[in-house]
Amino acid sequence: MTRPTSRNAADTDPGPEQVRREDELVARVVESFAASPDPRLRLLMQALTRHLHAFIREVRLTEDELFAAIRFLTDAGHLTDDERQELILLSDVLGASMQTITVNNQAFGDATEATVLGPFHTESSPEIEPGGDVAGAASGMPCWVEGTVRDGQGLPVPHARIEVWEADDRGRYDVQYADDRVAGRAHLRTDASGGYRFWAVKPTPYPIPDDGPVGAMLRAVGRSPVRASHLHFLVTAPGYRRLVTHIFVEGDEQLVVGDSVFGVRDSLIKPFEDQAGGTPAPDGRDLGGRPWTRTRFDIVLAPEG
Amino acid sequence: MTRPTSRNAADTDPGPEQVRREDELVARVVESFAASPDPRLRLLMQALTRHLHAFIREVRLTEDELFAAIRFLTDAGHLTDDERQELILLSDVLGASMQTITVNNQAFGDATEATVLGPFHTESSPEIEPGGDVAGAASGMPCWVEGTVRDGQGLPVPHARIEVWEADDRGRYDVQYADDRVAGRAHLRTDASGGYRFWAVKPTPYPIPDDGPVGAMLRAVGRSPVRASHLHFLVTAPGYRRLVTHIFVEGDEQLVVGDSVFGVRDSLIKPFEDQAGGTPAPDGRDLGGRPWTRTRFDIVLAPEG
Numbered sequence: 001m002t003r004p005t006s007r008n009a010a011d012t013d014p015g016p017e018q019v020r021r022e023d024e025l026v027a028r029v030v031e032s033f034a035a036s037p038d039p040r041l042r043l044l045m046q047a048l049t050r051h052l053h054a055f056i057r058e059v060r061l062t063e064d065e066l067f068a069a070i071r072f073l074t075d076a077g078h079l080t081d082d083e084r085q086e087l088i089l090l091s092d093v094l095g096a097s098m099q100t101i102t103v104n105n106q107a108f109g110d111a112t113e114a115t116v117l118g119p120f121h122t123e124s125s126p127e128i129e130p131g132g133d134v135a136g137a138a139s140g141m142p143c144w145v146e147g148t149v150r151d152g153q154g155l156p157v158p159h160a161r162i163e164v165w166e167a168d169d170r171g172r173y174d175v176q177y178a179d180d181r182v183a184g185r186a187h188l189r190t191d192a193s194g195g196y197r198f199w200a201v202k203p204t205p206y207p208i209p210d211d212g213p214v215g216a217m218l219r220a221v222g223r224s225p226v227r228a229s230h231l232h233f234l235v236t237a238p239g240y241r242r243l244v245t246h247i248f249v250e251g252d253e254q255l256v257v258g259d260s261v262f263g264v265r266d267s268l269i270k271p272f273e274d275q276a277g278g279t280p281a282p283d284g285r286d287l288g289g290r291p292w293t294r295t296r297f298d299i300v301l302a303p304e305g
Numbered sequence: 306m307t308r309p310t311s312r313n314a315a316d317t318d319p320g321p322e323q324v325r326r327e328d329e330l331v332a333r334v335v336e337s338f339a340a341s342p343d344p345r346l347r348l349l350m351q352a353l354t355r356h357l358h359a360f361i362r363e364v365r366l367t368e369d370e371l372f373a374a375i376r377f378l379t380d381a382g383h384l385t386d387d388e389r390q391e392l393i394l395l396s397d398v399l400g401a402s403m404q405t406i407t408v409n410n411q412a413f414g415d416a417t418e419a420t421v422l423g424p425f426h427t428e429s430s431p432e433i434e435p436g437g438d439v440a441g442a443a444s445g446m447p448c449w450v451e452g453t454v455r456d457g458q459g460l461p462v463p464h465a466r467i468e469v470w471e472a473d474d475r476g477r478y479d480v481q482y483a484d485d486r487v488a489g490r491a492h493l494r495t496d497a498s499g500g501y502r503f504w505a506v507k508p509t510p511y512p513i514p515d516d517g518p519v520g521a522m523l524r525a526v527g528r529s530p531v532r533a534s535h536l537h538f539l540v541t542a543p544g545y546r547r548l549v550t551h552i553f554v555e556g557d558e559q560l561v562v563g564d565s566v567f568g569v570r571d572s573l574i575k576p577f578e579d580q581a582g583g584t585p586a587p588d589g590r591d592l593g594g595r596p597w598t599r600t601r602f603d604i605v606l607a608p609e610g
Contacts, residue, residue, distance in 0.1 A: 017412040025407055025567060029400035032563055036526035045526060047364045049399060055356040056404045059349055066405045070392045077382010077392070087375045087382070094354060095334035099361045100371045102330055107322040221341035221350060258337055262330060 026053045075213045085119060089214045092116065092261040093223075105241070109152045111302035115263040117244050118232065120173040125163055128186045131283050133199040138184035140169035140201025143272070144282055144294040148194045149235060151301055156194025160237035160301070163187040164200060166230070171206025199285070202272060202293045203229035205254045208261065218260070228254040228264055233297070240301035247297050270295045331358045380518045390424065394519045397421065397566040398528075410546070414457045416607035420568040422549050423537065425478040430468055433491045436588050438504040443489035445474035445506025448577070449587055449599040453499045454540060456606055461499025465542035465606070468492040469505060471535070476511025504590070507577060507598045508534035510559045513566065523565070533559040533569055538602070545606035552602050575600045 014022070029049045036042035055061070076086040091097045097116050105114035128134065135142070149160040165185035167173050174183040190196045210218060210225035218225050230246035248255060248269045255264060272295045281287055282294065319327070334354045341347035360366070381391040396402045402421050410419035433439065440447070454465040470490035472478050479488040495501045515523060515530035523530050535551035553560060553574045560569060577600045586592055587599065 014408075015412060018407075021412060021418075021570075022404065022407055025400055025404055028563070028567055032528055032567075033526050035528075038525065041526060044364055044366075044370065047360055051356045051360040051363075052399060052401055053404050055352055056401060057408055058356075059352045060408050061349075061405050063405055063409060065349065066396065066402065070390070070396060073378060073392050074382055074385050074390075077379055077385065080379050080382065085375070085379075087378050091371065091375060094357060095330055096357055096361060097371065099327065099330055099358050100366050100368055102323075102327055103319075103362055103365050104368060107320060107326060113326075220343065221338050221346060223337055223340075258333070262333055262337075265326075 095262040108302035113265040134186040136183040138168035142292040143202040146197035147297040160190040163234040228259040400567040413607035418570040430490045439491040441488040443473040447597040448507040451502035452602040465495040468539040533564040
């Protein structure tokens with residue numbers, strides 16, 4: 001790893017005695033974990049120690065800055081309850097959640113890339129038939145989604161389970177409403193040739209909760225709290241790696257500004273072809289003359305393990 | 306920085322496409338802070354991002370481990386209130402507090418080394434005369450402490466302010482008792498030749514609060530929550546760097562086990578010469594035939610700035 005210039009580090013050369021003291025402290029903390037009976041925990045704590053101390057030393061962290069960080073974590077902890085998880089949000093806006101997803105979804109040929117699960121996945125969802133409607137009571141422009149699920153050799157994966165969830169056009173998921181509605185979420189199966197199709201609503205951008213310490217941090221650094229428009233997918237089939245991903249809307253301005261949780265992969269940005277009102281629907285559905293849109297998402301699953 | 310062997314990293318070579326994806330994500334998060342109007346905040350967040358992602362990638366952090374870390378921070382935040390600061394404790398047991406102290410107290414010739422302030426310092430303390438008693442109602446073996454305060458050239462620093470605080474022989478500071486006692490803390494001034502002397506009690510080891518998540522972590526890795534016996538000093542004089550330090554008791558077994566917050570520096574370990582009951586005190590004080598002890602701590606202040 002290169003040692004980039006930091007304001008304080010550039011100002012003063014610590015000198016050999018100072019470096020010796022800092023090194024010795026790191027060694028002492030690393031050594032303190034040496035007797036951990038759990039080897040994985042030992043590895044994690046020792047690596048955490050090295051990286052944490054490298055950060056403190058590189059930026060020459062002041063005591064005020066350390067206390068500010070501790071206050072930040074304290075405030076984030078205090079805000080967190082069953083409904084709001086500010087520390088997951090922190091992990092998300094630092095890209096830590098996405099990096100964890102990335103290291104656990106090793107690139108495999110042209111297998112579809114994974115992205116963050118997010119906080120709005122639920123344990124259960126209604127099952128729909130092929131061509132059915134995911135949106136239900138969720139408001140928004142009707143959106144026809146179709147594609148295939150295949151393996152790395154291009155062979156269809158029949159009967160794969162596809163779970164889909166999304167916000168409505170007010171930027172809210174069903175679970176964010178006070179009533180018990182279930183909307184904008186469902187699951188379905190691929191057909192014998194690995195194909196699938198359903199109606200949803202066109203995704204729209206929405207902000208992550210930004211009235212807490214994470215939101216204050218984003219404002220302080222001039223970052224947008226908005227997530228790029230997306231539709232969540234969770235795809236499972238026996239023998240294949242579980243795929244948690246989204247598709248994003250090509251042309252969404254937030255893709256230029258930047259997704260607040262870094263969930264975007266270029267391969268997941270899809271063209272959505274908007275259709276004028278009155279354009280016949282692919283399945284002959286009566287859309288009452290409303291405009292609608294359509295997209296295609298062909299999924300490739302990696303093998304398990 | 307070397308890339309040590311980690312269990313997962315050793316199992317699989319990520320391969321160039323995987324490395325590209327991980328690198329790209331780090332670059333994207335670093336870039337997100339580029340427009341921060343505060344250059345120091347930009348530097349801090351970009352460095353934090355690089356080190357946090359380097360940790361996740363090196364250990365190939367699992368999603369379960371990320372969630373466990375988030376739960377840990379959540380629990381620590383929930384336990385924290387006006388009386389208990391579990392996140393400072395976490396910083397302490399990871400050596401982050403001590404490393405921050407270290408980088409902010411640049412080695413300067415033979416200037417006395419700094420260590421952690423700890424949570425038991427208070428805004429005010431009684432003033433005592435030279436040779437006075439710091440202990441007050443704090444129980445323990447009487448301990449005569451003497452020394453000098455000098456500058457880097459060996460010249461005495463007269464009228465330097467020395468503040469001292471310590472736990473009693475039950476391992477508790479005055480502020481940890483429910484009554485409003487003030488004991489085991491005081492301040493005094495050096496004399497015209499930079500000398501000082503006072504009575505205190507001999508320091509004894511005590512555990513940091515270990516009934517929370519930090520204590521659970523220490524148990525999981527087989528670490529002791531005990532702090533090596535110590536006496537706190539805060540020394541100030543115009544034109545000199547504020548010195549926050551401790552002295553430790555040579556021969557204390559906890560020095561071998563390890564101080565739970567890594568406050569020990571070899572140069573701060575002092576011999577305490579235990580005296581049999583009836584041995585005359587240096588200032589002629591009547592100790593009622595009790596055994597007592599004595600130590601010496603010669604302090605060297607670094608110049609300010």
